[in-house]
Amino acid sequence: MNGTRRTALVIGASRTLGLGLAAEFLRRDWDVIGTVRGRQRTGLHDLAEASRGRLTVESLEMTAPEQIAALRDRLAQHTLDLLFVNAAITRGDIPIGDVPTDMFTEVMITNALGPMRVVELLGPLVAPAGTIGVMSSDQGSIALNTEGGQDLYRASKSALNQLMRSYAARHADSSRTLLLMDPGWVRTELGGPDADLSVEESVPGVAETIERHWGQRGLHFLDHKGQVVPW
Template sequence: MTIHATDRKSALIIGASRGLGLAMAAEYVSREWWVTATVRGDGRTALHDLADSADGRLTVEKVDITAPEEVAALHARVAGRAFDLLFVNAAISNGDVPVADVSTETFNRVMVTNALSPVRVVEALQDLVPPTGTIGIMSSRQGSITLNDRAGYEVYRASKSALNQLMRSFAARHGRDPRTLLLLSPGWVQTELGGPAAPLTIGESIPGIVDTIEKHAGKGGLHFVDHRNQTLPW
C-alpha cells in the first residue's frame, strides 16, 4: 500500500512506557504532533496516563521488540499510515561488570535487546516512513570506540557500538534512500539506567534530542549526534 505524508506531523516511538521514551512521547505531544507509542507488557503504564490527557493525539500500542512476530503484528495494525518519525528507544544494562565475568546468557540478552532488535524494528517498519521522514535509534556516547578511554560497562558499550555498526550497514545498503537516519546519544541522564548521579535530568536531555531530530529532518544521511546536536566520533 502506498503511503503519503500529510501536514499533520506524526511519530511512531517504540519503547515509551517510562524514562526517555515516555519523555519523548510527552515532548512530541506538547509540540502538537500525533504520536503512536509502544509499551512491552499488558499492564497500565505512565504512557497510558499521558494518553488520557493528550486530547486524542497519543495512541498506545503493545510490542516486545525482541519478538519478531510481535513487531510484524504491530506493522499489520498500523500498515498504510505514514510516520514522519520512526524512533526506537531500547536499552538494558548488566551493570559495570568486566566482560570476562559476564555469562553468555547475559551477553546475548544485552546484545539482542540493544543492537539486534532495534535494527530489526527499523527493517520491519521502515516502509511506514516516507522519503521526507526520519528514522532514529537511541544510541549512546558509550557506543563510540574512539571515546572509550575509561572502560567500564563493557557489554553495554559493545552493544551500542554494535548498534551503530548495524545502522551504518543499513545506511550503506540503502545508499539512495533520501530519509534521514539518526543515532542519538541523550547524554548521561538520571534514569533507571543512568542512575541518580547522572548530571542531566530527563527534562534537560529530551527537548534537546527532539530539537536535534527536527534540525536534521529532510536533510538525509546517517548521523551520530548527541542531545546538543554535536557530532560524535564512531
C-alpha cells in the same frame, strides 16, 4: 516540513526517556503512537488519556519478531514522519571475561538486534522524506572509550551503531534521514542517580536535534545538543 501535523512512532515509550519523548512531541504538535511492553498500565496510558486523541498506545515486545511484524500489519495504513526506537538495558559493570553467555546474548538482543529488527520491519512505513532514529549512547563510541568499564553495554551500543551504518549503506539511495542519538548521561534506572541530566533536560534537546536535521539525508551520530559524536 509542511504545515500538516506530523506523526511519530516512539518504540519503548512507557517511561523515562521514551515517555519524555512522546510528551515532548505532543508539545511540539505531533501526533504520536507509543509502544509499551505487555498490558500493564503505564505513564504512557495516562498521557494518552490527556492527549485528546493525539496519542495512541500500542503493545510491543521488541525482542519478539512476530510482535514487530504484527505491529507493522496494524499500522500498515499509516504513513510515519518519524520512527524512533528507544531501548536499552545494562546488567552492571562486569569485565567482559566474567559476563555469562546468556547475559551477553540478552543485552545484545535488546540493545542491538531488537532495535534493528524494528528499523528493518517498520522502516518502510516512514515517508520518503521522513526520519528513522535510534537511541544510542556516547558509550557506543570507540573513539571516546578512553577509560573502559561497562564493557557489555558499550559493545552493544557499538554494535547498534555498526548495524545502523550497514543499514544506511544498503539504503544509500534513500532520501530518509537516519539518526543515532546520544541523549547524554541521564538520571534513569540505566543512567543511575549520579547522572548529569534529568529526563526533562535531555529530551527537548533530542527532539530539537531530530527536527533540526529534518531532510538531511544519510546517517548522523549526534548528541542531545546537536553535536556530532565521534565514531
